[in-house]
C-alpha cells in the first residue's frame with residue numbers, strides 16, 4: 531500500500547486528480563472505475579477544469595461506475611447515473627457510448643450483474659479504480675458481512691448506509707433498500723486501486739481498514755492485499771495513524 535498524506539480536502543483532490551490525469555496521459559484509452567459520494571466531488575471538479583483547459587483528454591477513455599441503486603429511474607436526481615452525469619460526464623469530453631453504469635431498473639438482477647461483469651471484461655478490465663470508504667468500511671456497496679462477495683451483485687443496504695445516504699433524499703423512507711455493486715473481486719481485479727478519504731469522522735475506519743486485520747467485517751481491508759493500492763487521506767482522516 532502506498533500512503534499519500536494530503537494537507538486537506540483540496541490537496542487530497544488535487545493529488546488524486548494528478549494520478550488520474552497521469553493515467554489518461556500514459557494510456558488515453560484507459561478504463562476508469564469511478565465512484566460517487568461527497569469525497570470525489572473536488573477531484574471531479576479538478577478533472578473538469580483540466581479537461582476544459584485541454585490538459586486531460588477523455589475522448590478515448592471508458593468509465594465504469596462502482597454501483598447504482600436498484601429501483602430508481604436513471605433520471606432520478608439521487609441515481610448514481612444522474613450524479614455522474616451532473617458532476618463529471620456532462621462536463622468532460624468522454625463519449626456516452628463509453629459510459630457504463632449498472633441498470634437500476636433491470637428486470638432480472640442476476641442477468642444485469644453478469645452483463646456488467648462481462649462488459650468490464652470485454653473492455654479488458656479496469657486500469658484504475660477510484661474508491662471512497664463508507665463510515666462502516668464499505669467500498670462500493672460491499673457492506674460489512676461474514677464473507678467477501680466477489681463479483682457484481684445485488685445487495686441489501688445496511689441500516690447505517692441507509693442512514694448515511696438519507697442526507698441525499700427528502701426522507702429516509704425514500705432511500706432504496708437495495709443496490710447493485712461491483713464485488714470485491716471486481717475491484718481487486720483492477721490493475722490499480724486508488725482510495726481517497728477526508729475528514730476526522732473517517733479516521734477510525736481508516737485505521738481499522740488499512741492498519742488492522744483483513745476481514746469481511748471491514749470490506750475495504752481487502753485492499754491491503756492489492757498489489758497496486760494507493761490511499762490518499764487528508765490529515766484529519768489520517769489523524770489516528
Ligand code: PGA
Nearest residue numbers: 567568569570662663664
Ligand atoms: P462519501 O461516501 O464520499 O459521501 O463519504 C463514501 C462511501 O460511502 O463510499
